[in-house]
Amino acid sequence: MGNNILIKDxxxxxxxxxxxxxxxxxxxxSQSLQCSGCEVxxxxxxxxxxxFINMHTHAAMxxxxxxxxxMELKDWLYNKIWPIEQKLDxxxxxxxxxxxxxxxxxxxxxxxxxQYWNLEAAVRAVSEMGLRSIQPYVxxxxxxxxxxxxxxKECSLAWENSKKWGSxxxxxxxxHAPYSVSEEMIVWGSNFAKERNLLVHLHLSETESENQxxxxxxxxxPTAYLDKLGVLGPNVIxxxxxxxxxxxxxILAKRGVKVVxxxxxxxxxxxxxxxxxxxxxxxxxxxxxxxxxxxxxxNLDMLxxxxxxxxxxxxxxxxxxxxxxxxxxxxSTKNGGVALGVNTGVIKEGALADLTIIDIxxxxxxxxxxxxxxxxxxxxxxxxxxxxxxxxILMRERVVKGxxxxxxxVNRLFKKLL
Ligand SMILES: [Zn+2]
Numbered sequence: 001m002g003n004n005i006l007i008k009d010x011x012x013x014x015x016x017x018x019x020x021x022x023x024x025x026x027x028x029x030s031q032s033l034q035c036s037g038c039e040v041x042x043x044x045x046x047x048x049x050x051x052f053i054n055m056h057t058h059a060a061m062x063x064x065x066x067x068x069x070x071m072e073l074k075d076w077l078y079n080k081i082w083p084i085e086q087k088l089d090x091x092x093x094x095x096x097x098x099x100x101x102x103x104x105x106x107x108x109x110x111x112x113x114x115q116y117w118n119l120e121a122a123v124r125a126v127s128e129m130g131l132r133s134i135q136p137y138v139x140x141x142x143x144x145x146x147x148x149x150x151x152x153k154e155c156s157l158a159w160e161n162s163k164k165w166g167s168x169x170x171x172x173x174x175x176h177a178p179y180s181v182s183e184e185m186i187v188w189g190s191n192f193a194k195e196r197n198l199l200v201h202l203h204l205s206e207t208e209s210e211n212q213x214x215x216x217x218x219x220x221x222p223t224a225y226l227d228k229l230g231v232l233g234p235n236v237i238x239x240x241x242x243x244x245x246x247x248x249x250x251i252l253a254k255r256g257v258k259v260v261x262x263x264x265x266x267x268x269x270x271x272x273x274x275x276x277x278x279x280x281x282x283x284x285x286x287x288x289x290x291x292x293x294x295x296x297x298x299n300l301d302m303l304x305x306x307x308x309x310x311x312x313x314x315x316x317x318x319x320x321x322x323x324x325x326x327x328x329x330x331x332s333t334k335n336g337g338v339a340l341g342v343n344t345g346v347i348k349e350g351a352l353a354d355l356t357i358i359d360i361x362x363x364x365x366x367x368x369x370x371x372x373x374x375x376x377x378x379x380x381x382x383x384x385x386x387x388x389x390x391x392x393i394l395m396r397e398r399v400v401k402g403x404x405x406x407x408x409x410v411n412r413l414f415k416k417l418l
Contacts, residue, residue, distance in 0.1 A: 307376055
């Protein structure tokens with residue numbers, strides 16, 4: 001049980017209030033709250049928002065920041081990333097994940113949907129940093145049948161081991177993508193998840209060529225192919241979904257699949273940018289935001305992802321009303337909680353105490369006519385002052401415990417990969 005925390009005089013939804021955190025939840029939101037023995041945070045000159053939820057990333061890819069610049073996806077993945085990833089070990093993933101957590105705290109994220117290797121090392125890093133995460137065992141066989149039995153054994157063992165993880169990290173199944181995993185293993189992974197009530201995290205229709213290949217091989221788009229295999233359901237989180245036609249859209253809506261938009265990665269690897277946000281929303285599909293890994297998007301900054309998402313939606317649709325501020329906030333907070341089935345991403349009594357405190361006593365928030373507009377379009381993540389996850393203060397006044405040690409270790413270790 002942590003200390004109870006009282007946040008005094010903080011700006012929340014355009015008015016000043018006090019927020020009492022008890023254990024890991026938001027206990028009360030009101031005016032003039034008192035609490036004896038509480039740790040007090042002075043909220044004057046500050047505003048509070050839910051911690052951001054990064055719905056698609058590969059945390060330890062912070063180790064590969066800048067490794068494959070100006071390359072298109074297939075070349076980048078097959079010739080740069082996958083050869084480097086052969087050299088990963090527990091120590092690298094542990095420190096790479098810690099660096100990712102450090103960056104997420106500095107930029108206001110409290111919860112992330114991960115997909116990477118060396119699962120136990122990643123979970124140890126996240127647990128020590130105190131964030132919330134979804135950690136999948138990732139299935140990726142590249143059509144090699146000799147790997148099937150090993151993958152099945154490893155996955156079952158990982159699931160057993162995950163029962164000791166504690167409440168902040170949740171086990172899931174990662175199916176890398178329909179083009180990189182054999183049909184038999186896609187179905188096996190999907191059934192493994194269904195039988196145990198687990199989330200499935202996959203990449204879907206990230207590039208146009210992926211769709212063309214799928215139609216050539218299966219006679220179906222990747223979405224229709226996965227649906228034929230019985231994979232799609234409300235437990236599926238599909239990242240990218242850039243090349244989605246009307247038929248795919250109807251399938252995703254009918255199956256209750258959640259989608260993740262990753263605009264900076266999409267733009268940088270030139271996968272496309274015409275994410276059909278309005279159509280997803282109007283079909284009743286839960287849309288969320290992610291950064292993707294640092295090897296493609298170079299950072300894990302959700303505020304930057306929000307700003308780019310809105311600008312690109314407005315631009316390609318030639319519609320200034322596209323992706324308005326309130327919906328953009330939901331995409332990066334509330335919708336993530338809904339997609340992952342966790343009572344977070346909102347500031348209300350009874351919700352988990354996953355909170356980000358913003359400095360507003362600076363030029364970017366002056367005048368503060370519209371706080372959310374200032375946050376998204378005017379400020380950058382240096383405005384993130386304090387981050388609380390599960391009722392514990394993980395960053396206070398921009399200080400994160402162990403920051404120097406993390407940077408030293410990554411600088412010492414990354415050369416092993418190159
Ligand atoms: Zn990805």
